[in-house]
Amino acid sequence: MLTCHGSCDSINLDGTTKLSTQERGTYGHAQKMWASMTYAFGKLNGLGNMPWHESDVDATLVSNPSISVEVSSFMCSLRRHKVQAGEVAYSARAIMLEILLKLYHHNRLPENWTVQPYQPGERKSIGGSGTAQSLDHWGGGRVRRLLHAAYTVAFLCMLRFDEVLKIQVHDLCVVDNQVVLYLPFRKTHQNGGLFNLYSNCEP
Template sequence: YGHAQKMWAAMTYAFGHLQGLGNLPWHESELHSSQMLGNPLVSVEVSSYMCSLWHCKVQAGEVAISACAITSISTFPLMYHFNNHPENWAILDYQPGRCSDGSSESSWWAGGCIKRCLHAAYTIAFLCMLHSDEVLKIQLHNLHFFSNGLILMLPFKKTHQNGNIKPFWLWIMPTEEHLCAIQAIAKWIVASKILTGYLFQKFASANQPLTSERFLELFHNNLLDIGVDPSSYGTHSFWHGGYQYLHIECRWPLHHICEWGGWSLKFTNLMIVKYLISHNDDATELCEHFFNPYHSPSVKCPHCRRSCPCA
């Protein structure tokens, strides 16, 4: 059904804008009985087909589930500490054919340079709640450093097709080093020695952005390093996890999160709930402990480290 929706939207745009048929419903001309006018994709037949397809999906028991969220208290620090281990963080000279013998070294799918690149992309996508392609299109001139942080000016954003993208002000996070985008970006720039062009470039081709497919492959490899099944994780996992981090751990109100991410403040749909709650995510607490006064919450405040219910 999701694929059919994308095809429907694409063809509606093609007939409406590229062919100049507009968005009028498909109907028979009042002047000429054999002539049809309007957009054929905006018709009763197509709408009925999409509705029936949706009903078939629901009857089959399919549920729209978003990607599993990357959490700031488990998955993210595990990847951070694994990548920062001396043997994984060291930048070594390229040795062709090193992993072709099927030995234990075959698990070394990336060196310290790639690990720095990934961690920088992780932190930006997580804190700014961005799509992977939005992160991978960032160029060096989009970053403006100041004494305690940087200003990120995105070149484009899916929710702002006509521009007017608000900048992201990122600050140093000394108490949460694994989430600090400033340190991660600085370490990547120093290691890669990139002076111009895209911040995240292909490793074999200069000044070409890393593709979302390649980024997802590297991300899945990183999850396998820490013993996590990557099948339920995707490029939306950072966006999803960043939203939960800001709402649950940082206790930001919803309108602050929407303003930070550049989302609509009209709250006319449940897209926000989709990223706040997912069947893929692990429950932070069991329901039998919701009113239990003797049970400490499983999530602590990242700043004051309190775990009491009133924290």
């Protein structure tokens, strides 16, 4: 975590305080670096995904050093310091109903919603003949339908997006003109009980 500490924390590796003019990485950047190191140690170096611990056989430390109490404590402390310094907490930037509504209306525009036949070739910027891709033409009608469904399911079921990506076609079924989603993993309700999500299929 030395790289993460050096680029994201307010303290240098030698213990001195960073100048206010020094650029610092965000907490989100630190999370990405942590995930990258966890993958590198676990997959590339073959250390697995078990927490870093002392071996029962000898005094050596084994398993993934990125998954340890020390690293977790550092990340919790880093997030607390980032919030105190005025950085917007990750949860405060989560998608809200108003954003979903704006996204829905934007995707429902005829030029975005209509399914067009595939046309190979480079997309040009609007109103010009340059080679830059236009941000307004990132996907067709099918892609926008799929992504909006994923965003809606994530919002209603309070899922992380990696959980949404685990959902497959066989997890959905139509019952009495309604779409029923069976989550392929356990999602415990904070107040107990079951949570059923039904979506009406009628136009």
